Amino acid sequence: MGDFRPGPPQLRPGRALAHTTGASGSESPHRSDSRPPQTPRGGRPADPDGRPGTTPPVPGRPTSFLWPFLALPALLFAVITWQVAADGPLLRLDTRLSRALVHPDRASELLADIGNVQVAVPVLVVVLVYVAWRGRATGTDRWWLPPLAAAVLMALVPAIVVPFKELIARGGTPAVPPGTGYYPSGHTATAMIAYGASTLVLLPWLRSAYARRGAVILCAALVACVSFGLVRRGYHWPLDVVASWCLGTVLLASLRLFLGRFRSDPPTFS
Template sequence: MVVVVSTVDVLVGGPLRRWDQHLMLGGHGLAVTGWPYAVWRVVVVGGQFWLVGSLVMIAAAVAAWRRRDLVLVPAVGGWLVVTNAVVWVLKQVIGRTPPGAGVDLLAGAGQSFPSGHAALGASCLLVIAALMAGTAGRYVIGAVHALAVGVATATVALGYHWPSDAIAGWAAGVVLGLLGQWVVRRRAEPGPRLASCAEA
């Protein structure tokens, strides 16, 4: 619902988009400097696809080994490809310019909406938590949500995205992450398994 509402608002120039413009284009926009800038630069890395995507696949490989599950790694890999494709398609269709362009245009002018960092950070972190279920997963779910929100906030603080980009990206990431968790839980059901040394 958050994804739909924020997307419609951006498309029709609603109050959220007007707030974006007031916050990011009014005066000097957001001017984060000093140590806060350095902190946000570290936090935003949590949404880098090369990092969180790699961590998802490592967690999937570890979980597959523990579960003796032949299909978990390709299942999670397929989910990761679909997730990245959905975010890319949304960016192409909306075509919003980033705040750094100094204007807020749609229809092919940019790729700012939704925030890929926020979407991929939220979705991948949720799936990593699901893959860790039974060990540390239940203890890290709160930290996962906090980091996902932190990544979304960092994209705005650093001027990479409009606030509505971050909100829509985070919300889309949660939806895609829940889909990924469903894939992981489905793979926990009985199915093809690797034979252990004792069974061989």
């Protein structure tokens, strides 16, 4: 009873309070007896993207910004398809633009060939094999999922494009032989998915921000070259290419959302 004092307890030499800032007084929030915290990391609330972690949530891979890349291109694709099928006023602008841009030459033909299945798909296969090998070699969880998802997406391209070609049956430009089945552009869609999916699955394995930025720029440049070559050579109307841009954007955004939800990150590089 002689030790009773009305004030707060005093720290005495050689003794530690239960709630000091750490065993060594280093301002660490951990327990002084080095035991783990009562709430495990896995039991804490998830962040907005569904990743288990801390509260407040740590920065993660935001996915909500991708939803406009699904809705807006899908709406634009629907509008363009309606205009082409109904021979709407947008086709008159398309015809004038094509007349101004078409100038067949060897360079435009070579650029258009970058979108050939024989060129774009082997590039995708090489990237998928590399990503699968790296994932398995480093013990990444579900290493097979990104390559498989990208391969399935590539297989979906003809399954989506060919029915539209048959249904719309749009004729070609004056620079190509008479025929139908030019809408949407299969070369543009092939290039977007092959090079875009390659970039998406490869990005986590690139060490620096410069390499990742360079991969995205290279992908965009390849798709732009194919698109320009197709219109310049007269293989497609401009709206055929724009429609495939919309379709490819929807497919790639879907792949990005899928990978962001289910994939496990590879080991981080220093």
